[in-house]
Structure formats: structure tokens, C-alpha cells
Amino acid sequence: MTKSLYGAQEASAIWVYLEQNQGRLTGVSLELVGKARELTDGRSIPLVGVLLGDQVSGLAQEAIAAGADEVRVADHPLLRQYTTDGYTKAFTELILAGKPDILLLGATPNGRDLAGRLAVRLRTGLTADCTDLRLEEDTGLLVGEVTGFGGGILAYIKCPDNRPQMATVRPGVFAVPAPDGARQGKVVSVPVNLAKEDIKVQVLEHVDGQGVDITRAQVLVAAGRGCQGDLALINELASLLDGEVGVSRVPVDEGWASRDRMIGQTGYVTRPKLAIVCGISGAFQFSVGIEKAETIVAINTDAEAPIFEQADYCIVDDMFDVLPPLIEAVKRARGGNGGR
């Protein structure tokens, strides 16, 4: 078997990659710290956050408040912007010095870019896009739950011999823990050996998202193929309910909506209190991103659509016929409640 660069006997601690972008921690990093805290409960396993960037040590406290015992900070001007080369090199050195048993990363575009490269450099196993994590009772091995084959089957994956045991987790799968400002932790600055020549690529332009984060929305109004490119009523209902607009794959592929609004296997896993799903048939690839909703409403013309299997309230009708009276009824109900 391919041997990892260090073995299980030398390994200890759970490490969580604290991905930051332009000086802000990604939500999934804190979700992972929260989950890792839960995993280490009742076991004496240190929980270490790893922060890479340029002058980012100020973010360490946020991870400590979320549950980290220690944060290792690799600060370097060449880490200001994420590059595969720079981050892989700096992170590898940290890992070989600290020898973590488990390493968790968020399955964001850059998190997956980094994880895939790191796993091969370290010659270790990586369980990608986990939907749950646990530690095996007797062995303490990490077991990652992944959804497979688009058909609602779950597989449990572990990495018995190679270290670190790596896993990536989709944003939104775990909840962000409530911060405990009183929590104390160690912040350790670690040396970074990085030269310009180590970085093959050059970032010419970097544009951040518009701040839409459907994984945090309390109310989601979602549209699919059935909206035929017309999102006006969807937008109106979403704003009336102080919610966000989400979409299935089709509106993104058709250019009707941006990718940061996409729900599902290749989009985001969301956990709203209320989801109103309009004109979406509800294939597994979509429903995996909405199944954590507290209440689901489905509106679809096709009574046989699988979405109705997964909904609390089902309306078999054209969304364009139902949404106008629904918007009016919501307004009346709001009015009756004194409005907002």
C-alpha cells in the first residue's frame, strides 16, 4: 500500500482548516470546529485550528470561541491570496511538524482544491464531501458518511492506516456553534518558508461573491425548470417572507440565476425553517440540499414529481397560478398580524 509520510503511532489531535477569504473566516470553518468539538467530547483529543493568510491572527479568537483549543497561524505575505502552490507547501510543512491524526476541511471550491492536492502530497486518504462525521467507538478512527451514486445510498468511509485521516465537509451540513467569548485557547504563530518561485500561478483578478449565502437563510423560495426563466414572483415572495431565492441546477445552467443560489449536490446544503419549492421535480441531486428544512412546501404541475414525496404541503398546480394568490394571502396574513 501507498505509505503516508507519517504513521498512526506518531499522529495525534484533530485539525480543522480555518479557511479565510479576504480576512473573513468562512462559515464552514466554524461549522467544522463545532463538529470537531462534539467529536472530541469525552476524549482527550486536542482540537487545533489552522489559519493561513497574511496578517490573519486576529481571526484566531473566533475559532477559539467556537471550540478550538489552539490555533496555529501561518502568516506570510505570499499567503495573502489563496494559491494551490503556496497553501499546499505551507500547510504540508505545518502538518509534517504537527502530525495531526485527523484533518478536516470545508468542501468549498478552494477547500477542495487544497484538500485534493494535500492528500496526494501526504500520500493519504481523503473522504470528500462528507454529510456526517463520527469517531469509531473502539478504534477512534474517523468515519465519514458520504452520499453516493445519486440514489440515496450512504457509504461510510474510513482510512485505517494512513495519516492524517482527511475529510472535506459541505458548507451547511453542520450548524455554526454559538460563540463562547469566555473560552480560552492558545494562539501559536508558526514559521512559513515560502518564496515567490514556489508559486507557479498568478492571480490576476479576484472578485468575491455578492454576499448571498443561502445556507444561512431562514426562509428559502426555490425555483427550477418550471419557472421558465421568470423569477419575478419567486423574488417577490422571498422578499415578502424575508427570505432568499434558491434554485435547482437548471436555472443556473440556463443563466437565470447565479451559482451561489444553487441548492443540491453540486450546490449548497441548506437548512431553512421554511422552503417553498416551485417547479422543481425533486431529483435526489436537488433534494439532498433541502432535506434538512424544517417544513417543505412543493408546488408542481406534475402530481408524480418526486418532490411531493419529500414535502409537508403539496400543491399540484402551476406555480404561476398559485403564487399570485399566495402572495396576496401572505400579505393579508401579515396584515392581520399587524404587518412588519
Place this chain on the structure above:
Amino acid sequence: MRPLHIIACVKVVPKPEEIRVDSETWTIQRDGVRSEINPPDMNALEMALALKEQHGGRVTVVAMGPPTFVLYLRLALAMGADEAYLLSDRAFAGADTLATSYTLAQGIRKIGDYDLILCGEESSDGATAQVPPGIAEWLNTAQITYAEDLEVLPGSGMVKARRELTGGYEVIQAPLPCVASVKAGANEPRFMDMERKAWAEAEGPLTVWTATDIDVDPEMIGLPGSPTIVDGVAQAEASERKREFLAGTPEEQAQALVERLRAYL
């Protein structure tokens, strides 16, 4: 600069809508299930063919899998690829992303003289997105994941690509050779060329390589070369939903719904 050589990596996957899980054994039933080239890999292949049209050079397609996959490689030849290689050996079976990326990288090394290696962003079955960065690491090249748009800058030995990030994007430049993973839906894959079809089926250059052909360490391929193991499988539990159908005119349905959603309004 010598002519551009682009290698497109494709995976053959079962069509998602045809996958059935055996409820006794929890295994995937592949018998009688139709397959296809993983859709994002078709976007990678299309990008490779379009770049060849623009800059000249050649496109080689590589896949790993059972001998039946030659059918799909012939399709790629009929679309416009110049050569195809299938890495096929029982010893490759059961590979996780570490062993898969190693095997593909060794195949690519053997093909040789590559400038740009294009893959789909992820497969529709495994959906890990980890193989392209893995290939880049084994080959020690630059990598660009989630490329929506990629241009080869003539004469400079560089590529420039727009990568999609969460909500935003970045434009990066990387030296060749380089591995890029292409966003699903980045382009519209062409149909096969009917004139090439006969050629592809009869005499299209298609080579099948086994483990001994591509100089792999037998300990690093297939199941033995895979550090991750599947510890068990289960059926995803559908959460219990009320599934209450609301009847009547749209107005009546809307009113009935609002009454049930009062807590959220």
C-alpha cells in the same frame, strides 16, 4: 513552440437516473444500466477540441476502466479527438482517489509530451472533485480547478482561466504544463461528426494499456493502493414529511397553505 498537445481525461459513469440500489445487499446494480461519459468530462473534451481548433495541435483522450469503455472512447474520437487510450486492468479496480489519480498520472506520463490536461470538475457518481488536483500533484504541474473559461496564451507557454468560487470568481494565469478541471456546463459539447464516426469505429487510434504497460507500482494501484476503505453502506433515510395535498382553486390552495404556515409568517 511545438504544437499544443491536450489530454482530456474522461470517466464513464452510469446514467444517474438509471441507478438502482439492491435493497438486500446495498450494492449498486450495474447490470443493464446504461452509461455515459461523465457530463462535466464532456465539457472538458469540448474545451480541448475547441482549443485545438483555435491553436492547432492534437487532442488525446484517456480513461480508466473495463474493456467495454472503448465504446465511449470511440465516441470521443468521432467528436474530434485524435487518439485515445484506455487504462484497463483488473488490478486497477477498487481504486480510491489516491490510486486513481496515480494510475491516470502514470498513463499520462507514458502518453507523454503533454501541455494541458483537462478533466471535468467532478464525476456525477463519486462527485469528489479530488482526481484533477491529484493528477496535478503526481505530475508536479500547476492546477486550475473549476475553470469556466480557459485560453492558451500563444507563444507564452501560459494559460489564463476564470475559476468559479463561492459566488465570486478569479482569473488566474498558470504555466504549461497544467491540469485544469472544467466547470460543468462551461460549454455545449458538440455531437459526433458522422464522417469521423466510421473512421473512429474502424481504425480510430485506440490503445489499451494494462498495469505493466504504464510502469505502475503494483502496491499503489487499485484496492491495495487505496488508503480509504468503505466500512459499510446504508440507505439514506427519507425524513418523515406530512405529505398533505391541498386541494381546490389556486386561491383556496394559497389560503389553506397560509393557514398552515402561520408560524413562519
